[in-house]
């Protein structure tokens with residue numbers, strides 16, 4: 001089912017543990033060794049607006065992040 005949602009990743013909180021990357025490939029490693037979202041800038045909190053059927057993947061990544069750097073919000 002298509003859902004509109006926003007993924008946010010607080011790069012200030014991220015510790016580069018990469019539990020997110022294996023659960024949702026929209027999370028990628030940036031040059032500084034921390035995670036970002038594909039196509040986003042790499043400073044501060046990054047956000048990605050989505051309209052697809054992959055919210056479960058995003059939520060799985062958020063739940064797996066040990067420092068709660070990822071939030072997923074339906075819009």
Ligand code: SF4
Nearest residue numbers: 014015017018020065
């Ligand atoms: S799981 Fe959390 S701490 Fe680990 S890379 Fe992803 S956002 Fe960063």
